[in-house]
Amino acid sequence: xxxxxxxxxxxxxxxxxxxxxxxxxxxxxxxxxxxxxxxxxxxxxxxxxxxxxxxxxxxxxxxxxxxxxxxxxxxxxxxxxxxxxxxxxxxxxxxxxxxxxxxxxxxxxxxxxxxxxxxxxxxxxxxxxxxxxxxxxxxxxxxxxxxxxxxxxxxxxxxxxxxxxxxxxxxxxxxxxxxxxxxxxxxxxxxxxxxxxxxxxxxxxxxxxxxxxxxxxxxxxxxxxxxxxxxxxxxxxxxxxxxxxxxxxxxxxxxxxxxxxxxxxxxxxxxxxxxxxxxxxxxxxxxxxxxxxxxxxxxxxxxxxxxxxxxxxxxxxxxxxxxxxxxxxxxxxxxxxxxxxxxxxxxxxxxxxxxxxxxxxxxxxxxxxxxxxxxxxxxxxxxxx
Numbered sequence: 001x002x003x004x005x006x007x008x009x010x011x012x013x014x015x016x017x018x019x020x021x022x023x024x025x026x027x028x029x030x031x032x033x034x035x036x037x038x039x040x041x042x043x044x045x046x047x048x049x050x051x052x053x054x055x056x057x058x059x060x061x062x063x064x065x066x067x068x069x070x071x072x073x074x075x076x077x078x079x080x081x082x083x084x085x086x087x088x089x090x091x092x093x094x095x096x097x098x099x100x101x102x103x104x105x106x107x108x109x110x111x112x113x114x115x116x117x118x119x120x121x122x123x124x125x126x127x128x129x130x131x132x133x134x135x136x137x138x139x140x141x142x143x144x145x146x147x148x149x150x151x152x153x154x155x156x157x158x159x160x161x162x163x164x165x166x167x168x169x170x171x172x173x174x175x176x177x178x179x180x181x182x183x184x185x186x187x188x189x190x191x192x193x194x195x196x197x198x199x200x201x202x203x204x205x206x207x208x209x210x211x212x213x214x215x216x217x218x219x220x221x222x223x224x225x226x227x228x229x230x231x232x233x234x235x236x237x238x239x240x241x242x243x244x245x246x247x248x249x250x251x252x253x254x255x256x257x258x259x260x261x262x263x264x265x266x267x268x269x270x271x272x273x274x275x276x277x278x279x280x281x282x283x284x285x286x287x288x289x290x291x292x293x294x295x296x297x298x299x300x301x302x303x304x305x306x307x308x309x310x311x312x313x314x315x316x317x318x319x320x321x322x323x324x325x326x327x328x329x330x331x332x333x334x335x336x337x338x339x340x341x342x343x344x345x346x347x348x349x350x351x352x353x354x355x356x357x358x359x360x361x362x363x364x365x366x367x368x369x370x371x372x373x374x375x376x377x378x379x380x381x382x383x384x385x
Contacts, residue, residue, distance in 0.1 A: 027060065027067040027330045029320055030074065030090035032100035032110060032121070037078025038226040041256060042309060043102040044299040046124050047073075049313025050099055051296075052286045060321045063328040069321070076106040078226075083109035091117040096330045097320045102309060104128030104175045111138050120323075120336035124316045125250060125273065125309050128178045132357040139339055141316050141351050142273055143361035145175070148249055149182025151364045151382045152271050156220050156247060157190045159380075160269075164193050166218035166244075168209050168233075170225055171198040179224040179249050206233050210240055224249030231260040238264040245269060253367065253376070255305040262374030271364045274308035275378045279347035286310060305375060308348075308365070315346030 031050055034043035050071065059066050072093045074086035083101075087110035090098055098114055098121040101107045107126040114121045115137050123131055123140030127148060132138050156162045165187055169176035177198070184194045195216055197209060210233070213221050221244050223233055230252050237246060238261075245267040248257070253272035261268050276283055287304040290296040297304060319342055324330065327338035343352045351359050366379040 025065065025067050026070050027062065027324060028070045028072050028093060028095040029317070030072050030093065030095035030098035030100075030119075032074055032076060032086060032090060032098050032106075033102055034078040034106065035073075035075040037082075038228045039078035039103045039106075039251075041227045041254060041301060042125075042251060043078070043100075045254065045301070045307040046100070046102045046309040046313045048290070048296060048299055048307075049124075049286070049310035049315075050317045052289050052310070053314040053317035055289060056285070057318070057321065060324050062324050062330060067324075067330070076101055076103075076110060078103060078106065080105045080109040082106075084113060086110065087113035090114075091119060095119060096332050097122065097323065097335050099313070099316050099320060100124060101126055104131055104178070105173060107131045107138070108174060111135065114138070117332065118336070119332040120339055122316050122320055122339070124312045126175075127250065128174045130174065130178075134356070136357065137336055139353055139357040139359075141319060141346070141348075141359045142250075142312060143364060144358060145179045145249075146182045147361070147384060148271050148364060149179050150186040150384045151366075152222065152247060152249065153183050153186035153190060153192070154384065155269065155271075155366055155382055156222070157187060157192050160220065160245060162219040162245070163191070164217055164219045165195075166213035166216060166221050167194060167196040168206075168221070168223040168225070169196075169198050170203075170229065171200055173201075173225075175249075175251070176224055180222065183222055183224075203229070204232060206236050207240065210237050210242060213244065214240075214242065218244055220245050220247055222247040224251060226251055227254045227256055230257050234260040234264065234266060234268070238266055242266065250308065253308045255301045255303055255307065255375070258305075258369045258376050259301075259374040261369035261371055264371050266369075266371065268369040269379065270367050270369075270376075271382070272308040272367060273365065274306075274311040274348045275365045275367065276306040276376075277378070279311070282311065282314065282347040286314070311348045315344070315348050315351060318346065319344050319351055
């Protein structure tokens with residue numbers, strides 16, 4: 001009996017040590033994205049890219065040891081008020097690096113908590129310059145709003161031939177207000193004239209703003225707002241038979257926005273990070289992956305059209321893996337130092353970082369909503385001279 005008990009104790013000890021070893025072989029990556037609120041639809045699409053990347057490469061070799069990558073999720077609620085608790089939740093989970101967020105405001109709001117914990121964050125589509133300014137822990141793989149605003153202003157003025165623009169942003173939204181500011185700077189420098197307004201959070205009726213634009217003789221209506229607002233603007237602009245083109249930033253690059261334009265006479269143009277078809281193997285893979293799971297299709301807006309932010313989420317995950325490998329450690333501070341020297345060829349382009357943590361990006365894609373198919377059609381690749 002004593003021998004049996006001893007054997008059982010030995011077996012339990014071995015199993016306990018094995019489980020401990022397995023636990024030590026896990027590295028956690030935080031997914032700091034909105035799954036609810038005005039930006040929830042975009043956050044879900046961005047998260048899809050991260051999840052697909054994790055399914056493609058679920059492990060990473062760090063310091064001669066193979067780790068299983070565990071994704072840890074925190075919903076920042078599309079709100080700067082809710083973002084701190086989401087950031088703190090990831091810190092308490094012991095993540096080594098954070099990915100996100102869709103939305104510059106929530107990225108800025110969560111940033112101090114990552115800094116205090118010594119955890120680096122890699123922004124995916126947070127384009128406002130303030131995300132990385134004044135710190136050494138927040139990075140991003142997307143272009144910035146000064147570039148995007150100039151790209152859109154050049155396209156509107158030089159290509160579309162528009163000289164009078166009406167700009168609309170959500171009051172207090174760093175992304176909206178920042179991007180309209182940079183558009184206005186570039187558009188006026190080209191010789192155009194601008195009228196700029198803001199609307200309060202929670203607005204659902206945009207007819208007064210659309211009517212103001214029409215009354216003022218605006219030739220283009222630029223509103224780089226969230227998906228929730230943009231679909232309402234499209235519906236109401238169509239109902240009033242608006243003749244001016246609608247212009248949006250990367251937040252408009254969603255199948256929900258393109259579907260909202262279906263059957264209308266509106267002309268809609270957006271700037272974005274990626275065009276489906278740019279990386280055929282990736283496109284085919286993520287489409288097959290989404291079609292295997294109805295929940296994934298739902299999170300993508302109901303179909304398998306590849307969103308640019310999904311491609312960016314995919315690239316951000318692999319950038320994080322490269323940083324972990326280069327660091328040779330799961331310690332956040334070591335990973336932070338390693339990110340500066342990461343160079344990665346992603347599906348959205350080559351990625352490398354420059355001060356203060358921004359990716360070197362010099363092109364944007366211009367797309368237009370096809371009113372017959374409800375899809376996006378590629379227009380051109382746009383750069384800034």
